[in-house]
Amino acid sequence: MADLNKGEEPVDRKSDVSATEAAEAAEPAGAVEAAIEAPVERGEPILQVRNLVKHFPLTQGILFKRQIGAVKAVDGISFDLYQGETLGIVGESGCGKSTVAKLLMLLETATSGEVFYKGQDITKLSGRALRAVRRNIQMVFQDPYTSLNPRMTVGDIIGEPFDIHPEGAPKGDRRRKVQELLDVVGLNPEYINRYPHQFSGGQRQRIGIARGLALNPEIIICDEPVSALDVSVQAQVINLMEKLQDEFNLSYLFIAHDLSIVRHISDRVGVMYLGKMAEIGTDAEIYDHPTHPYTQALLSAVPVPDPEAREGRERIILTGDVPSPANPPSGCRFRTRCWKAQDKCATEVPVLAIPERFKDSETLAAHESACHFAEEKDVVHAA
Amino acid sequence: MTTIDKTAGLPEPRSGRDGGTPLLEVRDLHVEFHTRDGVAKAVNGVNYTVDAGETLAVLGESGSGKSVTAQAIMGILDMPPGKIPQGEILFRGEDMLAMSNEERRKIRGQKIAMIFQDALSALNPVLSVGYQLGEMFRVHQGLSKKQAKAKAVELMERVRIPAAKERVNDYPHQFSGGMRQRIMIAMALALDPDLIIADEPTTALDVTVQAQVMDLLAELQQEFNMGLILITHDLGVVADVADKIAVMYAGRIVETAPVHELYKRPAHPYTRGLLDSIPRLDQKGQELYAIKGLPPNLTRIPTGCAFNPRCPKAEDICRTETPVLHQVTEQGGGEIAGRGSACHFWKETIHG
Numbered sequence: 001m002a003d004l005n006k007g008e009e010p011v012d013r014k015s016d017v018s019a020t021e022a023a024e025a026a027e028p029a030g031a032v033e034a035a036i037e038a039p040v041e042r043g044e045p046i047l048q049v050r051n052l053v054k055h056f057p058l059t060q061g062i063l064f065k066r067q068i069g070a071v072k073a074v075d076g077i078s079f080d081l082y083q084g085e086t087l088g089i090v091g092e093s094g095c096g097k098s099t100v101a102k103l104l105m106l107l108e109t110a111t112s113g114e115v116f117y118k119g120q121d122i123t124k125l126s127g128r129a130l131r132a133v134r135r136n137i138q139m140v141f142q143d144p145y146t147s148l149n150p151r152m153t154v155g156d157i158i159g160e161p162f163d164i165h166p167e168g169a170p171k172g173d174r175r176r177k178v179q180e181l182l183d184v185v186g187l188n189p190e191y192i193n194r195y196p197h198q199f200s201g202g203q204r205q206r207i208g209i210a211r212g213l214a215l216n217p218e219i220i221i222c223d224e225p226v227s228a229l230d231v232s233v234q235a236q237v238i239n240l241m242e243k244l245q246d247e248f249n250l251s252y253l254f255i256a257h258d259l260s261i262v263r264h265i266s267d268r269v270g271v272m273y274l275g276k277m278a279e280i281g282t283d284a285e286i287y288d289h290p291t292h293p294y295t296q297a298l299l300s301a302v303p304v305p306d307p308e309a310r311e312g313r314e315r316i317i318l319t320g321d322v323p324s325p326a327n328p329p330s331g332c333r334f335r336t337r338c339w340k341a342q343d344k345c346a347t348e349v350p351v352l353a354i355p356e357r358f359k360d361s362e363t364l365a366a367h368e369s370a371c372h373f374a375e376e377k378d379v380v381h382a383a
Numbered sequence: 384m385t386t387i388d389k390t391a392g393l394p395e396p397r398s399g400r401d402g403g404t405p406l407l408e409v410r411d412l413h414v415e416f417h418t419r420d421g422v423a424k425a426v427n428g429v430n431y432t433v434d435a436g437e438t439l440a441v442l443g444e445s446g447s448g449k450s451v452t453a454q455a456i457m458g459i460l461d462m463p464p465g466k467i468p469q470g471e472i473l474f475r476g477e478d479m480l481a482m483s484n485e486e487r488r489k490i491r492g493q494k495i496a497m498i499f500q501d502a503l504s505a506l507n508p509v510l511s512v513g514y515q516l517g518e519m520f521r522v523h524q525g526l527s528k529k530q531a532k533a534k535a536v537e538l539m540e541r542v543r544i545p546a547a548k549e550r551v552n553d554y555p556h557q558f559s560g561g562m563r564q565r566i567m568i569a570m571a572l573a574l575d576p577d578l579i580i581a582d583e584p585t586t587a588l589d590v591t592v593q594a595q596v597m598d599l600l601a602e603l604q605q606e607f608n609m610g611l612i613l614i615t616h617d618l619g620v621v622a623d624v625a626d627k628i629a630v631m632y633a634g635r636i637v638e639t640a641p642v643h644e645l646y647k648r649p650a651h652p653y654t655r656g657l658l659d660s661i662p663r664l665d666q667k668g669q670e671l672y673a674i675k676g677l678p679p680n681l682t683r684i685p686t687g688c689a690f691n692p693r694c695p696k697a698e699d700i701c702r703t704e705t706p707v708l709h710q711v712t713e714q715g716g717g718e719i720a721g722r723g724s725a726c727h728f729w730k731e732t733i734h735g
Contacts, residue, residue, distance in 0.1 A: 092589040093560075200677050230444040231616055235660035235673035242670070257589065264662030264671065283667075301594040303619030305661050307642045310623050317598060318591045321559040 032120055032129040036136065040083045040118060040218075046251055047081035047104070047137075047219060052113035054099050058326060071326045073099040075275035076113070078352070081219065086245065086252040088266030088283075090259055090298070094322055096275040097255045101223045104253065105139050106130070117219075135165050138217040142224035144204035148196040154207055155192040158182070161214040168215045181210040184247075186240060202233035206240065213244065221253045226261065238265060259302050263287055271295045274333040275325055277352050281367030289364040291355060291374040294334045300379040314379065332372065340373050348372065404476040405432040406610045407456070407495075407578055412470035414451050414634075417463065423681040425451040427634040428470075430708075433578065433610040438601075440613045440625035440642070442657075446678050448634035449614045453580045456612075457497050458487045474578075493523055496571035500583040502563035506555040512539075512566050513551035519573035538569040542599060561592035565599065572603060578610040585620065597624060618661060622646060627721055630654050633679050633689035636708060639723045650711050650724035650733040652694045688726070696728050 040046045055070035074096040081087050089097045102108040104115060106122065114121045122133045138161075141147035148157055158178045162169045169177045179189035185206040196204055205225060212220050225241070226234040238261060245252060256262050262269060263283050270280040271294065279292040290296045297316040304313065318337045323329055332350050335341040355374035358366040365376040414426035426448040433439045443449040454460045456472055458479065472479045474494065479487060499505035507515060516538055517531030526534065532551060539547035542565040555563055564584060571579050584600065585593040601624055604611050615621060621628060621642070628645050630638040630653065638651040649655040659672035676693040679685055685692055691701040704727070711722035714734050726732060 092591060202677065230678070231618070231657055232444060232660060232674040233677070235671040236675075238662075239670050239673055259590070260662045264667060297591060301590045303590075303593075303597075303617065303623045305618040305622045305646065305658070307622040307625075307646050315594060317594050319595075321561055321592070 032125065033132050035118055035120055036129070036132045038118060042084045042249075044083050045080040046083040046118060047253075048114075048116040049080070049100075049104070050078050050114045050116070052077045052100070052103060052115065053111045054096075054103055054108060055111045069326055071324075072275050072328060073325055074103065075325075075328070077272075077275075077277050079270055079277065079280060081251055081253055082267075083218075083251055084245075084249055085267040086254050086265050088262035088269040089253065089255045089272060090257060090262050090269060091272035092257070092298075092322055094274075094325065095272040096325070097272050098223055100272075101139065101221050101253070101255055104221055105137060106134065131165065135168070135215045136217050137219045137221065138212040138215065140205075140208050140212045140220060140222045140225045143228050144201055144208055145228070147208055148204055150196055153193050153195055154178075154182070154199075157196070157207060158210045158214055161211065165215055177214075178210075181213060184213065184244070185210045200233075201229050202236060205229060205237050209237075209240065209244070213248065216248070217250070219251045219253065221255070223255045224257070225254075227256060227258060234261070241265070259287075259299065271298065274322060274328055276333055277370065278334065279367070279369040279371075280352070281369075282364075285364045285367040288378060289367075289376050290379065291358070291365055291367070291369040291376050292334075292371045293338050293340055293373075295369075296377050296379045297337075316379070332370075334371075340371075340375075342373070344372050404473075406435050406437075406475065407433045407612075408471075408473040409452065409456065410471040410473065412452060412455060412472065413468050414448070414455055414460065415466050415468060417466065418682070421682040424684060425465075425634050425681055426455070427684070429631070429634070429636055431629050431636065431639070433612055435577065435610050436604070436608040438604065438611045438613060438624055438626045440615060440621040440628045441631060442615060442618070442621055442628055443631035444616055444678055446633075446681060447631040449631050450582055451634075452631075453497065453582055453612065453614055457495060457580060458491055459497075492519060492576070493574045494576055495578045495580065496574070496576040498564075498567050498571045498579065498581040498584045500586055502560070502567045502587070503555065505567060506563065508555055511552045511554055512558070513553075516551075516566070516570055516573065519570065523574055534573075538573055539566070541572065541603075542566070542569040544569075559592075560588055561596060564588060564592075564596050568596070568600060568603070572607075575607060576609065578612070579604070580612045580614070582614045583616070584613070586615070586617070593620070600624075618657065630657075633684050634681065635689065635725060636723075637690065637725045639708070639721060640711075641721050644719065644722060648733050650722065650729045651690075651726045652696050652728075652732055653690050655732060656693075696726075696732070698727075700727050 052074055053076055054074040055072050057067045058069040058071060059065040060068045077100060089100065091097050099108065103110050110123050115123050117133055125133060155178050158181055159174050162174050179192055182189045182191060187203060187206055199207065226237050229237060242265065244250060254262065254265055266283050268282050269286040271278045271286065273294050279286060279290065279295045286295060287299065290299060297318050300314065300316045320337055323336055329336050331347050332345040335345040350370045350372050352368050352370040354366050355369055409429055409431050412426055412429045416423040416425055429452050431439060441449045455467060467480060474490060479490065513532050513535045516535035520526040520531040520534045536547050536551050539551060544550060544562055544565055558566065585596050588596060597620065613625060625642045627641050629636045630651065632653050638654045645654065646658065649658055656674040660674060662671060674693055679689055687702040687704055688706050691697040694701065706725045706727045708723040708725045709729055711719050711724050711729060711733060713719060
C-alpha cells in the first residue's frame, strides 16, 4: 500500500498535500491506523498544518440566533513540525496560539484547513483511527492548579489515559506503570496516593507532564507549561522536558510568551500576530536576524536581565493594543501598530514566504516572513 | 488636607531627604499568620529604606514575603489572621504602626499609594472607571461629583489613555489589560503621593504592553520625584528600572545591593542561583542551572539559614546559626555602599 509509507517518505517541506488527501479518501480505516503506527525518521515532518482556520461565530438574538460576525482567532496558519524537534510559538495574548494548540489536539473543530499527522488529515478522522491519533498527540497545560482534578489521587490522574486507551497498559500493570512515570518525572513513586493539593506548583506541573507521557506519545503540545511557576522552579521543569525529549524521542510544540525560555528550548520559532504567522525560522534566524517589524518590536521589548544594557539599548515601543480579532485590519494585520506601514500594507495581505530581496541571500535573514517591507534588524544585540 | 486646591497640578519639589530621615523606613518587621496548620511566619525581620525619587526593587519568589511586607506598609493586611508581633514602619520618621486608624487613613492613598497586580480584580466591575478615579478626590478632598469627574479625565490623560473624555464613563471590562493597568496607575497618582508601591504591576501583561507601562511609570516617577517600591520576580524588569535591590527569601532579606553590583557579582548563593537559571544565549542546548528543591513551607522554616537545604555551599554552621545581613566589603576591606548579604559565606560567594 502506497499510503503505508507515506510518513517514512522524505516529504518535501511544501509537499503537495492535495495528493495525500485524495489518496486518503479512498482508503479503508484500517490503513489509516497502520499509517499512524508507522515510525517517522528524525528530521522528517510529523505534523503538517495547512491553512488552518478557526472562526468563533458571534451571534445575536436568543431564540433566533443569527451570526453577526466571527472572532477570527486563527486565520490561515501553515507550518510543519519535524520529528524530534521543538517548535516554539510566541505571540501576545489573543494572537491565537492557544487556539492552535486546541485545534491540533482536536479539542476544537477547525473551520477549515488541514492538519496532517504522518500524512493523514486528522481533522477528518473519526472512530478508531481518531483514537489512535489522539494517543500519539498529548498536551501539557498551562496552569497546574486547575488542570488537575482536586478529587483524584495522583495515581488516578496519571492512570486515567489508560482507562481510555486500555491497550496502553494491561489492567494489573497500571499501578507499576504509574509509579514508573512518577519516577521518570522526578517525583517519589510513593506519592501515588496523594492528592494534587499536597504538591507545589512545580511538582504539579511534573504530574501534568507524567500524564502527558503516559501513553507514550510522539508529539506533546505544551501550552505555556512554565509560565505559572517560580523562576527557580521553571529551570527545573525546562530541564526535565529537555531530558524527556531525548529519552522518548518526542516532538514538542512549545507555546509560550517568555521569549528567552522559547529560545533556549526551541529549534525553530514561529511568531504569531492576530491569528496569522508573522515570521517563522530557526531560533538564530528569528532572534538574531528578524525581518518582520513585529518580531523586532517584540524582541526589543523584552527586559534584559543586565542593568548595563538599559541605557544604550534601542527599544521599539509599540503604541496601542492588539486590534480585536473580530474586526482585524485589512491587508497586513500589524499595519495599525507598524512604523513602516504604507498604502500597500492596507490593501495587500503579505504572504508568509522568504522575502524577495533575501531570496538569493546566504545569510540567516533568508527565512519566511510575512511583511511587504521585510528588513533585517538586529534588536537583541544592538547597543 | 482639607482645603480644596484646584490648581494642585504639580507638587512642590521634594528634597531627597528631609534632615536625614528617609521617606520610608521599615525596621525589623515581622508578620505572621495564624492558620490551622500552625503559625506561618511570612515576614521575619525585614529592614529597608526608600528615599524620594528612588526605586527599590524587592525581588523574590511567591511566598517570600514581598507582598505581605507591602501590605503591612499600606495597612491593608488582613488582621486577623495576620499579626505584626514586632517591627516599625516609619514614614518620614513617624511610626505608622503606632498610629490610629484615622491617621493611617490620611496617609493611605494621599501619601502612599499602591498599584496592584491584577487590574481586573482590583477595579470594581460595576462602577465606571471615572467614578472610581473620582472617588479619591471626593473622599480625600471633598470635591463634588462634577469636579471629581473632571479630575478623573485629567488623570486619564496624564497616563495617556486615548479619548479620555469619552471613555471616562466606561467600565473596567471595556478596557484592555494595558489600559486597565494605566487606570490603576492613574488612581495611585491621583493625590500626588510621595511613595508608590507597585506589586507586580506588569506580570499579567504582554511584553510589548509591559514596556509601555514600565516606561510610563518611570517617567511619572521622575516627573513627581516619587519613591517607588517595585515588587517583582522578573529579573529583567528589575534590571531595567531599579536603583537598588532587596532580594527576599522565606520572609527575610538575603541580599541588598545597588542594581549594577547585584547582577555583576551576587553575594548570596540564592541570588547567584536565580541569575544563573536565566536562559542565556551561550548555553543553548545545555542544561539550565536550576536551584534544587522547593521554597520552604512558611510554617516550618528550616533552622539556621532558611536557604540551607537548597544551597550548594551549605555547611554545618548554616543549619544551626541564622546569618545576619553582613556588610559586604571589597577584598581589601573597603565597604561597598548599600551592599549586604545574609550568608555565612558571602566572602566566598562574591570574591571566590
